[in-house]
Amino acid sequence: MGEVRKLQKKLRQIENLEIRVSLTPEERVKVSKKAELRSRLAELLLQLSGPQQTQCIVGEQEDKMKRQVEDVTEHRTGPTPAVKIPRVDDQKKGERERSSGQTHNIPDRPSPPDPDSEFRSLKASWETAKFRLRVLEGHSDIITCVAAVDNLVISGSRDTTVKVWHVPTATEQRNLGGHSGGVTCLSVPPAEYCRRLASALRLGEKERLVLSGSTDCCVRMWTLSSGQCVKSIYTFNAVTSLCFIAEGEGYIATGSDGGKLQVWDWLSQENRQSVNAHLDAVTALQSQGPLVFSGSADGSMCVWEARDGGPEPLRRLQSWGSEVTGCGGGEEVGGRLRLSARGDRIFLACGRASIRVLNWRTGTVSRLTNHSSTAGVTDCVNQIPGVLIGSCFDLTTGESSLNLFSLPQSRYLVSLTCSELPRILCFAAWLTPSGGHRWVTGGRDLTVWEQLQGNVKKRGDVTVRRDNRLDNTLTESDKEEEEEQSDAEEEEEEDSIPQDASDTEAAANSSWLRCALQ
Template sequence: MGEVRKLQKKLRQIENLEIKFSLTPEERVKISRKAELRSRLAELQLQLSGPQQTPGIEGDGKKEKMKRQVDDAPEAVPSQMSPASKILKAESQSKAEESPAPRARPKEARGAEGDGRRQGEAGAAETQQTPQEEAGFASLRASWEKAKFRLRLLDGHNDIVTCVVAVDNLVISGSRDTTVKVWHVPTATEQKNLGGHTGAVTCLCAPPSEFCERLAWSLSLSDKERFILSGSADCTVRIWALTVGQCVKSIYTFNAVTALCFAPEGGGYIVTGSDGGKVQAWSWDTFENCQSVNAHEDAVTCIQSQGPLVFSGSAEGGVSVWENRCSERDPLRRLSHWGGALTGCGAGPGGRLSLSPRGDTVYLAYGQAWLKVLHWRTGVMSKLTNHSSVAGATDCVHQTGGLLIGSCYDLANGESSLNVFSLPQCRYLTSLTWPDAPRVLCLASWTTGSGDHRWVTGGRDLVVWEQLPSSGKQKGDVTVRRNHGLDTALESEGGTEDEETDDDEDGERGGDGDDGGSDEGGASVWWRCVLQ
């Protein structure tokens, strides 16, 4: 077991080295050992998983043994668990055991009102499904087990694709090669190449159509014109008119822009995050700065809006929730902030946190084998398994049409897939992959008039996913498979030593003397991805 954990740790350190902007000769030597370490890890996993074969796991036996988790994470000691976590775990275990007498809840009560809210959230998470709901879920799962997608590669970027958005029949992508490209989806062709940034493009967003009309009118352009916002490491936000293919406005932020979104309340605001942890708001009417807050201790790696709320997440694992007060000055008021100590999402130096909000819940991806679920009003944390091994990495999380999609990358063998869950219960449906699938760093989605899914994924490759009729004769390009290790429901957040500490130690100390690497660039490393 010890050697397996050490190999997994070394592979994770090598992946962290690969996202650096430049490598020393010693680091290149370490990276060259990746194939050797993966081979040794596969051999050990095959030996250890042989006598522990679990009935019901589908697929080729040898491959499944190699991928199966070697050992289960130890349960948290009761004295180290928060009251809310104890309640969640007690209820979950009592239901799993189907005991006639439910397990007694712990007597500790620290703050009756706060724990009451936590208990309510726990009860909601464990709500039993009605027969009708179970039948509906079974039908949905069966339909996804027959899902077919046609994949089309959009070839044109010279470096990693860091961000994607979809507008009508267009896909817009941003890359570390400093360009923003516009793609026509029906023909899978490059329509425009928007050059102008002098640094890596790190983020994109599309303002709602009514705000595009206002800007188009002020610029004497067609009221059908659509605009795209791009943020870059060159400290600028550029506003592009898609039809004319030109930059119509540019905002200098004085900080490398690492995340942005559009807040549509009131007159509309552009909200940006910087590599130093700053959150800023800019007026859509005047493009002047309305607010600047030192919100996070590390780089802001994601910002998403949901109605009047704005959610920001940073590399150290902190999550802030803001309310748009629609005022000309200081439009954002912070409602709550949860640090990395609570979320457990600190990915170490150069790490990246991705989030997707849904009501009072925020889904978090942070480069580990789990998706985290934060109830941001109460601070209750849950964990959703997104990989059957602790060697898995989750880089992005996305919601579309009642589905939760989490990217999944196996550090041990380099396999990549997308895991699909149903909302709001977060029940596992299926996994989608294809031969030589690259690591997925970003994802966007939309649906056709007939309700079929269209997705676009970015990373080393930019790929459009087109859903095909399941009853048709045409064969899809993706492989649909079930990973029974993901069938477990949401778990209370007790945390494990492996999950919470290994990567932080790697990032701070570089692991043991054999595998550590320096972290040039600190928190700004994450947008400099180099996937091999």
């Protein structure tokens, strides 16, 4: 297992190197060895698996057969009817009525919904889902952030541009050039706040605006109709994340590469608050009603309350360090943390094989299995109604997929993948007027996922499969994963040789975020 872990660590470093803007000659040599390392790793895993473990490998044929068996069983037996168990008082009352000859028709109480039945129904609907994939070509570098408005997709890239795409025709509508550094984040304010600012700027009443943040220390406001930059905020810090706070007159929150959190007035663009929230880059910001969640590359998390009318719009409610969240070791796992909040729970993606689930009110953390081994990488996490979606990239095979979990139970549903799907670094989702799902993913490619509605005979571009090893999802401890990773690091240090001496330096420089800031 020692050599397997070493190879997995090398592949992790190489994958993080490939996301960089530029590579040194030594780094290019390392990247060129990726296929050789993957081949060697596949041989070792095959030797270690042995014939006794081949039944654990989940393939399309096996999944199909299992689904057929499950469907036949459910069809024959049918759902188990709910049995009403009367209370003792009701039994005695019934006996008295029967003995006295007085009987009444007592209506049955409605039985509560069966969560297992709801889960099976949701799982069955996703097992038959079909998607069409379309790649939108136009960016010359990695897509770092995506957003969606109606039939439009907005994408930001390290090539310094923001592009607006018309999804039904898969065409580029606008190329918003103005940033001098890589674009790191996007946010689309609600329509009512756009109308207020549009009125102040004497724009059209129905104008929609989009915000973009960049390593050039600027936040720019663009009109989607014309692509005009109507406002620009200079933050004095490289912007690594932003979100819109829909409280009062509205605020813009920005996170910097140094851990600073700043709040700006929506209408006047004046700075209302600056606070050193984290010790490293703020890589995630999300608002949810009056709450704002911030996450950092150092693995720490903060929860803020938005207060309109006070001297400082944000008040810190809770803060948790990496020793609680389990998202430490930033450089080793790519230096990125992404989050998706739901009520008391925050789902965290930090470049590991699992999704951390933090209850920010109690400080308890559980681990949601997003890959069947520690060779998986989770880059982003998002939610659609009733479903949690986590990206998964396999370091061993180079395959990428989206794993779906039911909410609020966090039970594994299915995995969606495609043979040529690249590593997914960002994700956005919305519903079509007909109720179908439409998603967009970004990384090396910008890809639109469109669900095919009805009984369409056309075969989809996406393979739907189930990995039964993800069924036991929530665990209270991530000690095993941390021990495996620490063991791999120790073995790598003990067995270091001259040609690998630069691996440590590569790992230290492999952060996607730090490279974007150079």
